[in-house]
Structures are given as C-alpha cells and as structure tokens.
Amino acid sequence: MTDTKAPDSSRRSDRSRHAIYEAALALVAEVGYARTTIEGIAARAGVGKQTIYRWWPSKAAVLLEAYLDLAGQAAGDETEIPDTGDLAADLKLVLRATVDEMNNPAYDGPTRALAAEGVVDPALGAQFVEKLLDPSLQLYAxxxxxxxEAGGLRPGLDLRIALELFVGPLTHRWLLRTLPLTHDYADTLVDYALHGLATEPPRS
Structure with missing residues (x-):
C-alpha cells in the first residue's frame, strides 16, 4: 500500500532554519558582515529570501540567532564553570577556553559583527546582552x-565588578587586536585579579 503521509512541515522548517544559520555564519566568516546580504544567505541556504524575511526582520537578527545556536551546540551540557575547590584553576580553565573561542574565526567574525551592529541598533544590542553576554557573565558570578561562601574571597564583594576584572581585559585585547590572546595571558589575568598588584604593606 502506497504511503500517502504528508511531509512534516515542521521538520522541513527546522532543516531550512539550520541551513540559514550555517549560511549566515559561513558568509560572515568568508566575506565579512558588510558584504553579507539576505539574498546571499538565501542563495547559500537554498531557500527563498522571503522565507528569511518571514522569520527575521534583518540580517543582524539572523546572525544573532545563528550565533546563539552555535554557542548552544558548543556549550552542550557544560552550563556551569567547574567547581573543583580551586578557584584560580577553575577560572584559568574557563578563560583559556574563552581565548580559544575568541581566536576561532567561526566565532570571531560573528561576535565582532554583532557587537558593532549592537552599537547602532539598540534593540539588537539589548538582545545581544540579554541572550549572550549576561548568561555567560552569570556563570562567573x-x-x-x-x-x-566557602571563605575563599573577601565577603561583601561586588561580584559584577569582580567578574569584569577577568573578562574585561580579555575583551579589550580582543577588540583592539594589538596584542595576542594566549593561555599565558589568561592565566596572568586570573593571578592579577585574585592576588592584586601591590606588595603587602609593611607590618608594624
């Protein structure tokens, strides 16, 4: 008996959506954000451009969702910074992984594009912060x-400022591209942030 079951439109839409994600990320990596267009994404994904306009208002919105999907796949089940009891070792492990991500062209291009677009598009910038930056920062917090709580840090710290001591310099160096991002640099950031720069005051 012939199977006359209708095609699953939700499955087809899911395939199209992920094809669009892959196309957007690939084009931004290959030609840059400025030269990436909705038409180019549609052609690369094998869909009509009206499909994209039906789901997203702009190429920036496509890229943001594609990046969030990519970041979610990379994170997998690792939703927390490990807690081995050694804070410095745990932070160095995560900052090293962040360095590797920042140096990866698959992440570098989209992240720079979204950060720049968020400056001129406040709505996109707010989504970028809410959906990507803040969840990552909360892991540090x-x-x-x-x-x-375990007594390893001074009580009453402003945790937002504390976590910025780690991720702020890393982001600054990444944005300027003047100096290399390395594991040694990540380790030094942790050491400086946790132990400070000044020598201990002389004891009376």
Missing part, C-alpha cells in the same frame, strides 16, 4: 559567589 555564581562561581565567585560559591568561592565567597
């Missing part, structure tokens, strides 16, 4: 809070 929870790990630092656990260290504070």
């Amino acid at each position: 929870r790990r630092l809070r656990a260290a504070e």
Whole structure:
C-alpha cells in the first residue's frame, strides 16, 4: 500500500532554519558582515529570501540567532564553570577556553559583527546582552559567589565588578587586536585579579 503521509512541515522548517544559520555564519566568516546580504544567505541556504524575511526582520537578527545556536551546540551540557575547590584553576580553565573561542574565526567574525551592529541598533544590542553576554557573565558570578561562601574571597564583594576584572581585559585585547590572546595571558589575568598588584604593606 502506497504511503500517502504528508511531509512534516515542521521538520522541513527546522532543516531550512539550520541551513540559514550555517549560511549566515559561513558568509560572515568568508566575506565579512558588510558584504553579507539576505539574498546571499538565501542563495547559500537554498531557500527563498522571503522565507528569511518571514522569520527575521534583518540580517543582524539572523546572525544573532545563528550565533546563539552555535554557542548552544558548543556549550552542550557544560552550563556551569567547574567547581573543583580551586578557584584560580577553575577560572584559568574557563578563560583559556574563552581565548580559544575568541581566536576561532567561526566565532570571531560573528561576535565582532554583532557587537558593532549592537552599537547602532539598540534593540539588537539589548538582545545581544540579554541572550549572550549576561548568561555567560552569570556563570562567573555564581562561581565567585560559591568561592565567597566557602571563605575563599573577601565577603561583601561586588561580584559584577569582580567578574569584569577577568573578562574585561580579555575583551579589550580582543577588540583592539594589538596584542595576542594566549593561555599565558589568561592565566596572568586570573593571578592579577585574585592576588592584586601591590606588595603587602609593611607590618608594624
């Protein structure tokens, strides 16, 4: 008996959506954000451009969703910074992984494009912060809070400022591209942030 079951439109839409994700990320990596167009993404993905316009208002919105999907796949089940009881080792492990990600062209191009577009498009910038940056920063905040509760950090710290001591310099160097991002640099950031720069005051 012939199977006359209708095609699953939701499955077809899911395939199209991921093809669009892959096309957007690939084009931004190959030709840059400025030269990436909705028409180019549609042609690369094998869909009509009206399909894209039906789902997203702009190429920036496509790229943001594609990047979030990529970041989600990379994260997998690793949703927290490990807590081995050694705060410095845990932070160095995560900052090293962040360095590797920042040096990866698959992440570098889309992240720069979204950061730049977020400056001129406040709505996109707010989504970028809410959906990507803040969840990542909260991972640091929870790990630092656990260290504070365990007595490993000074009580009463402003955890937002504390976590920025780690990720702020890393982002600054990445944005300027003046100096290399390395594992040694990540390790030094952790050491400086946790232990400070000044020598201990002389004891009376």
